Amino acid sequence: MLLIRCPYCEMDRPELEFRYGGEAHVARPVNPMAESDESWAEFLYMRTNPKGLHAERWRHTSGCGRFFNAIRHTVTDRFVVTYKAGEPRPEVKP
Amino acid sequence: MTSFRTAQGGRIDRARTLRFTFDGQSYTGHPGDTLASALIANGVHLMGRSFKYHRPRGPIAAGAEEPNALVGVGRGGRYTPNLRATQVELYDGLVAESQNRWPSLAMDVGEVNDLVPAGVFASGFYYKTFMNPPSAWKDLYEPIIRRAAGLGKAPEQPDPDHYSHRYAFCDVLVVGAGAAGLSAALAAGRAGARVILADEQPDLGGSLLSDASATIDGLPAAEWAAKAAAELAGLANVTVLTRTQCFGAYAQNFFGLAQRLTDHMPVPDPKAARERLWKVRTREVVLATGAIERPLVFPENDRPGVMLASAARTYLNRFGAKPGARAVIFTACDSGYGAAVDLARGGVEIAAIVDMRSEANGPGIDAARAANLPVRTGAVVTGVKGRLRATGVEVGTIASNGLVNPAGQLSCDLVLMAGGWTPSVHLYSQMRGKVRFDAERQIYVPGDRASNEHSVGACGGSFGLADALAQGVAAGTAAAKACGKGATETAVPGVAGEILPRGGYQGAVPHHRDVRKVKAFVDFQNDVTAKDIKLAVREGFRSIEHVKRYTTTGMATDQGKTSNMNGLAIAAETMGKAIPEVGLTTFRPPYTPVTFGTFAGHSRGDLFDPIRRTPSHAWAQARGAAFEDVGMWKRAWYFPKPGETMHAAVERECKAVRASVGLFDASTLGKIEVVGPDAAEFMNRLYTNPWTKLEPGRCRYGLMLNEAGFVMDDGVIGRLAPDRFHVTTTTGGAPRVLAHMEDYLQTEFPELKVWLTSTTEQWAVIAVQGPKAREVIAPLVEGIDLSPAAMPHMSVRLGTICGVPTRLFRVSFTGELGFEINVPAEHGPAVWEAVWKAGEAHGMVPYGTETMHVLRAEKGYIIVGQETDGTVTPNDLGLDWAIGKAKPDFVGKRSLARPDMAKPDRKQLVGLMTSDAGVVLEEGAQITAEAAPVQGRPALGHVTSAYASPTLGRSIAMALVSGGRARIGETLYVPMPSGAIAVTVTEPIFFDKAGSRLDV
């Protein structure tokens, strides 16, 4: 079971308290009706799925309840850094 | 029967005698014995049959690494298969049986497998032998193989024991309580660190308990261990876990430990858990898991009576059980001499020490010579005589050209193997440590430190006692220091009298015999021979992981504890490569098997999942309700009268609701209170419907889509105030809907000033449905004008009922006049009872979810999750009216404009009428255009709901059908095994299409 640092609680908490929320920094278009079918499909369905560092959303569901973002390495499963929702993706080395 | 019990010595309590049976035969042993040691003391070595060839087998080890002596222990539901007899602690009345044999251990029919022509059971025989015809696999080959090749049988009764879990946290976890582990735990414990020390044995000490020669700080090794154990027991910051196997290492210093609590007791306290799973998170870990002695791979090395030299030493020194009367020690390592000296001192005649090495010197051989033990150097054992027990060996000498010449036979009943030591790097490897190959000793040892890990003693590649103690002290001190603890320093204990285990051998031992006719075992548990591995390589397998799977070496419960290095060496030699070029297979957890009970813990029976009950559950139960599970909830399903069938009960309940009034528990509906100045705007964005103009006191049916445009939930939503909505969700959808709302609120619309609070369990919801509903509740309600003009359909009022505050909704999921009385949950039972009393005069009936389903289907009301499956749009359901078309945006709106969402052949909700009114369709049944479905042509859709409708006096069904609305009036078919059922497509509403019954 992983330990995940909640950037709001500022604590390492057990994975059981969290839910995964998919890739981070996929912003919902401000005016969806202005999007083309292609760009909307891109927003809905296309994700990067990298081997390596991945920015993703997590929610401290059974904790403070907040969504936040994490950079996790998809090969080692290690959380490199977690940060609050709305903050820019930090530069981190693999 | 000759006793092989020594006259004295060992850690057994000779004052007490324990009785036990093995395969029905009675024996005796003493407290402190294992099943294996007690059998050996009774002269019994034959304890099992091998996996594939059904060869007779005895124990080769004395601990967790034992591959052969797998037994079933206990009776009935407590029967546990596949236990290693070397780990089963003896207790009075123990019942054990051997496995994988028929009709008996000594006379096993399956042994014919051992006599079939060479090659049949060779590597990959599954793939080669049982390929044709393909149809024969399932019906013929697989059942035979499963019966013949197998381990123990699963118990057939429910397990009467219970099992516990515990999360634990520490600064320093020490795994293994041998010399290295004890000294590490002492150092870290004295320094003040929070320490957990775990060892799979009942006593601390590890190999010290079997050591008859070395002293530590002037004390015999076992005495030093006892002193250390006593000190640890007195340290409040140290938790000592005996009988506890650390079976796996997981991410971020998380470890799984299985503790056996009662298996050693004849009559366990029924309140006690049988086993406990410890889920340990530690900052630092000291791995002191020791090393496993390697067998030597020579012909017939699997005969009962052949065992590891260290095991023989343990049986003799620790258990006072002589493993034989006359021994041949076959060694490539100095530890063979130590065993020989101990056995000779213990009264076992030493026929010969056969050392593969041409030049043997050092303290080991000196000690043997001093004891006048016969030593042959440059020699090998080339075969073992005897079948159910070794009766002698063939010996050969290694010539200067490497070939082996026969050199006669020796009679013996015990053959010891001392092939050197393999560090147990399993946990290190699972921690993603990268092992390093020590070319000089030809073994893998831990490389760079894994995360906060310290491998000490034999598992770190240091086989000497002094080294183990020194490394343990250093690691314990360093680990404590890393946790900020360093109060007390620990001195390294001094050691005298040990024989260092120099030397070792990997791979197949050379011999002079016909390789086609002999079997030299590498993996005893999986019956893999040296020949099998060579064959796999010859057949083209190069990756060691593939060789492992093709030959099955190192697989299953054993995970290659005794076989890994020998298998690897043989594969490397056959490939003409060095061992590190071949690689190493993964050490999978668990290190030893862990029972299902341990993993399940408390999660079984009534505690398998929370069972959620509503405030009126007890009332329904007292009325004889049948319940159904909806998520974790128990919901009243129907209320049968004595002798009444479900069908009859539901028909009666349906008719009563339509004719007079019914009482229904709707408490499980999810409820979310949406509050804040931006509440209406938030609702506009999360639901398809418009909310801005909904007046306080009014309700609206809300439809929620996901961003892809598909229906995810629905429910009636009441506006209590301009800034407050009472949202209801489906029973199963409550957590999902709240999470979905929170997601958008926190991450997409954080500027909105609105907050969400689950109130599902704040309210008991009592639904009163039927033409008499108003009459029933009117006398109980205060402060609310219930008249149709003052409180129309789809409205909500605050007031009082039976003296308690209520949110009273006028809503209907039946098509009848209806109210849903929300009261604070604690008041639920009393208000329910009062409503029931008030309703009796009106012929009110309680009804359950089944009647609810029928009534709503008659009205064509959908149930999310029944009429929908995640691919259904509002238009598919005919719910376009619920979409606020003027709204610029809502979740899912853009997706509804995608071209695929408007295709005319989308599956649309329709009604189905069977031509035979008595036939009720099967939910999930496929629908086709032809009575005889055409192969390769997709079905048009499927039945989503189907009931016998008491109101209509016939069956009804709802279905999703491709282009369904355009097919209304058409005849379609529902093909069933008994023949196709003709149906007519209709609108999906069967009763009171005008809705006149609602407006009363």
Place this chain on the structure above:
Amino acid sequence: MSDAALPAAGMLGGCTVRKADPAARFVLRGTAEVAAGASFGVALPSRLNRAEASDPRAALKLGPDEWLLIAADAAGDIPTAALQAQMEAALAALPHSLVDVSHRQMALLVEGPGAALTLNAAVPLDLSVEAFPVGMATRTIFEKAEIVLWRQGAEAFRIEVWRSFAPYVQALLAAVQAENEAAA
């Protein structure tokens, strides 16, 4: 030898589990300003995962903008509506959400030297006083249920749990207590 270093017999399973008295409860959501002006009778904590208590009132900060307010006034005299009105009046000028959840959940008190050990059968958090000090309160997991766990004293915990999950939590605690007593 087993469990030798754990607390001695009697101490090990030594905890009691009982239902707390009924209480009024509210979930208050909003900014720090809302918290400051709540007029609940006890100062609302500003630090996440901490509780402030002044009998019979307590405030637990469970999320950055979320407080659980507990008013355990004398039984039969629980001023739910009056408290709500009082707080709504005090907060009228500030955007916020105040929701009555008095009946949504109930509380279990786990007390005694074995309290942490018993809870750790199902709670995945380190409950040593260093890691989970007195005054800490947080939502977490209890095996398959979600709870709020508040450490009221070195050996005293309060569990707030949704009412339909309470029997599960109670039954599991009872099972663990029995096991721990048998082991001791």
